[in-house]
Amino acid sequence: MNFFYNIGKYFIMLQKMFQKPTKWRVMKQLILKDTEDTVVNSLGIISFVSFFIGGVITIQLALSTTGSFYPKYLVGFATRETIILEFAPTIISIIMAGKVGSFITSSIGSMRVTEQIDALEVMGINSINYLVFPKVIALLLYPFLISIAMFLGILGGMAACVYGGYSTMSDFILGIQTDFIPFHMTYAFIKTFVFAFILATVPAFHGYYLKGGALEVGKASTLSFIWTCVTIIVFNFLITQMLLG
Amino acid sequence: MIRVENLEKSFHNKKILKGISCSFKKGETSLIIGQTGAGKTVFLKCLLGLHDYDNGKIIFDNIELNKIDDYDKMNLKSNIGTVFQGSALFDSMTIEENVMFPLKMFQDMKMEEMKTRVNEVLKRVELENSNNKMPSEASGGMQKRVAIARAIVNQPKYLFCDEPNSGLDPKTAIVIDNLIKDITEEYKITTVINSHDMNSVMEIGQKIVFLKNGVTEWQGDKNEIFRTENKAVTEFVYSSNLYKKIRKMYLKK
Numbered sequence: 241m242n243f244f245y246n247i248g249k250y251f252i253m254l255q256k257m258f259q260k261p262t263k264w265r266v267m268k269q270l271i272l273k274d275t276e277d278t279v280v281n282s283l284g285i286i287s288f289v290s291f292f293i294g295g296v297i298t299i300q301l302a303l304s305t306t307g308s309f310y311p312k313y314l315v316g317f318a319t320r321e322t323i324i325l326e327f328a329p330t331i332i333s334i335i336m337a338g339k340v341g342s343f344i345t346s347s348i349g350s351m352r353v354t355e356q357i358d359a360l361e362v363m364g365i366n367s368i369n370y371l372v373f374p375k376v377i378a379l380l381l382y383p384f385l386i387s388i389a390m391f392l393g394i395l396g397g398m399a400a401c402v403y404g405g406y407s408t409m410s411d412f413i414l415g416i417q418t419d420f421i422p423f424h425m426t427y428a429f430i431k432t433f434v435f436a437f438i439l440a441t442v443p444a445f446h447g448y449y450l451k452g453g454a455l456e457v458g459k460a461s462t463l464s465f466i467w468t469c470v471t472i473i474v475f476n477f478l479i480t481q482m483l484l485g
Numbered sequence: 486m487i488r489v490e491n492l493e494k495s496f497h498n499k500k501i502l503k504g505i506s507c508s509f510k511k512g513e514t515s516l517i518i519g520q521t522g523a524g525k526t527v528f529l530k531c532l533l534g535l536h537d538y539d540n541g542k543i544i545f546d547n548i549e550l551n552k553i554d555d556y557d558k559m560n561l562k563s564n565i566g567t568v569f570q571g572s573a574l575f576d577s578m579t580i581e582e583n584v585m586f587p588l589k590m591f592q593d594m595k596m597e598e599m600k601t602r603v604n605e606v607l608k609r610v611e612l613e614n615s616n617n618k619m620p621s622e623a624s625g626g627m628q629k630r631v632a633i634a635r636a637i638v639n640q641p642k643y644l645f646c647d648e649p650n651s652g653l654d655p656k657t658a659i660v661i662d663n664l665i666k667d668i669t670e671e672y673k674i675t676t677v678i679n680s681h682d683m684n685s686v687m688e689i690g691q692k693i694v695f696l697k698n699g700v701t702e703w704q705g706d707k708n709e710i711f712r713t714e715n716k717a718v719t720e721f722v723y724s725s726n727l728y729k730k731i732r733k734m735y736l737k738k
Contacts, residue, residue: 259555260555260556260559262590263589263590266589266590351575354571354573355569355570355571355573356573356574356575356576358533358535358569359567359569359573359575361535361562362533362534362562362565362567362645363563363565363567363587364558364560364561364562365559366559
């Protein structure tokens with residue numbers, strides 16, 4: 241019962257997010273700040289993770305496709321498919337649920353427990369619009385982050401493959417180019433936009449409606465991570481079934 | 486002026502406010518007092534529009550709170566200044582940015598004009614040269630002053646303070662009390678303070694509303710509170726021997 245109550249509350253929050261908008265002069269600054277906090281500050285970790293996981297995926301693929309039966313370009317082909325279809329949009333989003341999601345929950349949750357949200361409300365400010373909307377807009381740049389993750393993942397895979405001696409550069413590049421379906425990119429970016437919206441709103445919901453003190457902020461961050469991951473995984477399945485199934 | 490008529494509010498079928506009626510005049514410092522659990526905070530939150538109430542009326546200068554839509558409620562709230570118990574300053578902003586915040590949100594002023602207004606208000610609360618400090622670098626008393634400055638920067642019609650001197654030493658508490666009283670008279674604001682500090686009652690209580698079990702048990706001013714024979718009020722206000730002696734001395738006079 242509580243589950244459905246919270247889903248209803250979440251949609252009411254989304255509706256309120258578009259009511260009585262904050263002045264553009266203020267909103268512009270909030271969007272820039274949130275872009276820095278959520279997107280720009282995640283560049284380092286996303287680049288690092290993508291490059292090395294790309295390498296690991298390639299090594300594992302190369303080791304399990306030895307023998308003359310497999311074409312030499314298969315490693316590059318499989319790396320590309322894995323990274324574009326699943327690793328970059330979904331796994332990176334789960335990493336971001338931990339990094340950005342818990343940041344959003346704890347920052348909004350701290351404002352709740354220290355009455356800063358009440359202060360906004362009694363001033364006549366739509367606190368949901370003020371706090372959540374700029375994060376949604378900032379995360380519209382999330383596909384840019386995923387593009388970098390895709391590029392660095394494949395680059396990491398290529399580096400591991402070539403320098404690890406599993407394949408040649410030309411075979412790997414041939415694999416990347418083989419049977420490329422442009423719609424897979426569209427599918428990946430549709431997923432990314434949906435995940436960006438989930439990444440901004442689900443953690444914000446957990447922070448905004450938090451009750452209690454400092455301990456509850458920690459608990460809400462953990463809970464928000466779990467629910468963001470669950471939502472991403474469910475939507476990943478639904479979108480994949482709808483677009484590729 | 487704020488008029489409250491027969492206000493009722495329940496949580497989970499438990500009635501917290503059972504019919505509060507009182508009024509708060511413009512240019513006057515009014516205090517809501519009462520024991521813990523009397524319903525002071527719930528009453529204040531109803532006045533601030535943070536809680537919806539079940540029955541009764543809250544009328545802000547002919548505007549009834551429950552009869553206006555959300556948009557008009559937001560506009561009404563832009564005429565309200567609030568000082569929270571824990572100050573509720575935005576901790577990621579400097580003192581100057583905190584005080585400037587209501588101006589940025591509700592006024593179309595240039596940056597220079599806003600800075601001038603902020604400096605005026607900071608001077609009024611005796612906080613010159615603290616513009617670039619973060620709230621975490623300020624003492625409890627300073628934080629209260631910043632909260633007062635933020636509450637009055639937009640020249641509100643109504644000022645609500647929730648225990649403005651809790652956690653402060655007696656000297657600073659009196660300074661904050663007098664600052665609120667002076668500002669109320671100077672700017673002709675309707676000020677309502679939620680307090681259980683008897684020093685505040687004696688010092689600035691131009692109107693005192695005593696709540697007991699969710700109803701208005703007694704109303705009067707700081708002189709009347711010395712003379713009242715209401716048992717609930719005398720038991721609450723004169724619970725310490727010091728205040729009992731003060732009362733005796735006052736009545737002898």
